[in-house]
Amino acid sequence: MNEQEEKRQARLRAMREADSRADGDIGRPAVVGAPAVAEQERREEVPEEVVFEASHLNLYYGNTQALHDINMKIYRNKVTAFIGPSGCGKSTFLRCFDRMNDLIDGCRVTGELRYGGVDINTINPILLRSRVGMVFQQPNPFPMSIRDNITYGPRCQGIKDRKYLRQLVVDSLNEGALYSEVKDRLRSSALALSGGQQQRLCIARCVAMKPDVILMDEPTSALDPIATKRIEELIQKLKEKYTIIIVTHNMQQATRVSDYTAFFMLGKLVEFAPTSEFFSHPKEKASEDYITGRFS
């Protein structure tokens, strides 16, 4: 930490102390007893729950190492954005969370990635993928009706209760902010929807599996600004229930939707920080060069 940063941190601490004294200073009556305890609890920062934790994670495609010694935590009900230049390993790392890399020949992972404290390699991949859903860059609805897109996953899991499935369709489409637009044509082909609607359907299809974590790989890069805005608003709503990891090339999108940002370069995690801090005071020169467009 350089002198400038130390000074900044010291001033931040002083401001926080001053802030904690502010009530008394402005002459409000002192809060005592149980309300004081409640007040104190309200002010105390709630420790963030770790959902995923990567420790010394390396990934190889054959002899080529794509990820180098990644150490990172993903926090519950937060949106974490992965940014970095093309080929830096952010999508590769994203695919580690639901073991999609297992499907690639010659791909080898060393180190550890823990989900809820359990090594993901010890979890049945089918079960893991039902807890960790994924939304891709290109909207990819199944060539079937809107309703069947939503019920496909649960049916594959053996759920046949028609009443439950009917309600699931409504709830999931509501969560995907799509229900009001398609409620009169649930039996129509999903392929007839617009690109933005198809992507929201994919999100609804994902939440129908009642996941814990949603992975999004550039979910808006194929969409227009209006559809993008709707998806971003949806992400803000979804994070109340789900933990979201999003890969994006759009840095303004990262600043708008994410709580944490991880910057990757050449397969290495260069910096991981709260988004507001990362985009205003990046600690690493490589991060600053990238976000300010001086990256070469």
Place this chain on the structure above:
Amino acid sequence: MNLDQELKFIGDELEKMFSLTREFLRRSLVYYLSDGSERFDARIDDAMVNACERNVEAWCLSILLREKVYAADLRRVTGCLKLVTDIERIGDHARDIKDATEKLKSLGTSQGLDRAATQALVDFVLRMYDDAVRGFVRYDVALAEEVASHDNEVDEMYEKLLADLIAKTKDGVVSAEYAIYTSLVYKYLERIADHAVNIAEWTVFIKNGFHKDTVII
């Protein structure tokens, strides 16, 4: 022009504006301290300062429109956009001092007033302005913070001068009309010091994101 060149251009334009304002202020103060006996060199006026301000504002807004500015770049563009207003206001006050001096000239001389204390305030304010500019040009946070710390000293000097002026007005040493215009000049000097402090505070912001001990970004 790429972003670096544009930022350099804004910096150059601000330095030009600093120089113009400083010279305009110096000429106004020489004119005032000589009771209007020295000829006022009118080759610099606030229209020139205003033109620079428009230029800086236009470039800053244009960058915000076109580029994705983050981190130090964002602080630099927004900081410049804020402090350019302070420089322009100093230019306005330089013109105000010149106008007030013309009124005072028509009312007689400053006989009986504490000219040494006035000169001391003028010197102090000019030094603050120079240091604020130096702090900005070098992004020198220590110097900028030093400028900001002088705010109270200027206020004290201003209060003393005002008290002296009131006393001498009551004693009939200076006329009420003369006292009013003189108090305006004192106020302009005090305001110029405030703007110098603002420039210094925005310099600190540009460097580390703090403004008056508050994190803006």
